[in-house]
Amino acid sequence: xxxxxxxxxxxxxxxxxxxxxxxxxxxxxxxxxxxxxxxxxxxxxxxxxxxxxxxxxxxxxxxxxxxxxxxxxxxxxxxxxxxxxxxxxxxxxxxxxxxxxxxxxxxxxxxxxxxxxxxxxxxxxxxxxxxxxxxxxxxxxxxxxxxxxxxxxxxxxxxxxxxxxxxxxxxxxxxxxxxxxxxxxxxxxxxxxxxxxxxxxxxxxxxxxxx
Numbered sequence: 001x002x003x004x005x006x007x008x009x010x011x012x013x014x015x016x017x018x019x020x021x022x023x024x025x026x027x028x029x030x031x032x033x034x035x036x037x038x039x040x041x042x043x044x045x046x047x048x049x050x051x052x053x054x055x056x057x058x059x060x061x062x063x064x065x066x067x068x069x070x071x072x073x074x075x076x077x078x079x080x081x082x083x084x085x086x087x088x089x090x091x092x093x094x095x096x097x098x099x100x101x102x103x104x105x106x107x108x109x110x111x112x113x114x115x116x117x118x119x120x121x122x123x124x125x126x127x128x129x130x131x132x133x134x135x136x137x138x139x140x141x142x143x144x145x146x147x148x149x150x151x152x153x154x155x156x157x158x159x160x161x162x163x164x165x166x167x168x169x170x171x172x173x174x175x176x177x178x179x180x181x182x183x184x185x186x187x188x189x190x191x192x193x194x195x196x197x198x199x200x201x202x203x204x205x206x207x208x209x210x211x
Contacts, residue, residue, distance in 0.1 A: 064106070070133060071087045077207060097118060145167055158177060177206060177207075179198075
């Protein structure tokens with residue numbers, strides 16, 4: 001009996017010695033914090049500057065015509081800078097270079113034309129900036145309470161124009177309209193919707209409805 005107890009004690013001692021001699025497993029390497037992707041969420045878009053992508057600029061390639069009021073700046077030449085109106089012939093008159101034909105030009109094309117004219121013996125390295133201060137007016141005629149000429153604002157719709165002109169008469173056709181633009185000799189018939197746009201110089205005609 002004593003021999004059995006001695007054997008058990010010896011075995012237990014061996015186990016303890018083995019456990020003390022065996023090195024503990026190393027702790028696993030700490031995990032790096034998860035990185036959040038910087039990619040934009042699906043379904044969203046942004047312009048290169050980070051601003052939300054807006055609708056196409058409808059007046060980006062706007063062609064100038066009579067009645068447009070412009071602000072033209074020639075850097076370093078305050079006597080050449082100022083406000084100008086495109087006259088009935090489609091031209092503006094500037095100091096030194098005289099008449100400049102602006103009709104049917106975009107703002108960028110007008111800037112380049114003025115720079116070329118100034119560089120021809122007047123200003124060594126002209127830098128010209130131009131912008132439209134007020135667009136030429138539009139006209140609304142026909143079955144409307146206050147027909148006539150109205151100032152144009154960017155983003156104007158036909159519904160806005162009708163409201164400005166005192167709304168339809170009781171005889172008006174409220175479904176179909178006619179628009180004639182300055183860049184076309186023909187009148188277009190359109191279905192009237194809340195998003196139907198007006199361009200500077202347009203003539204809108206509201207016809208009488210057929211009973």
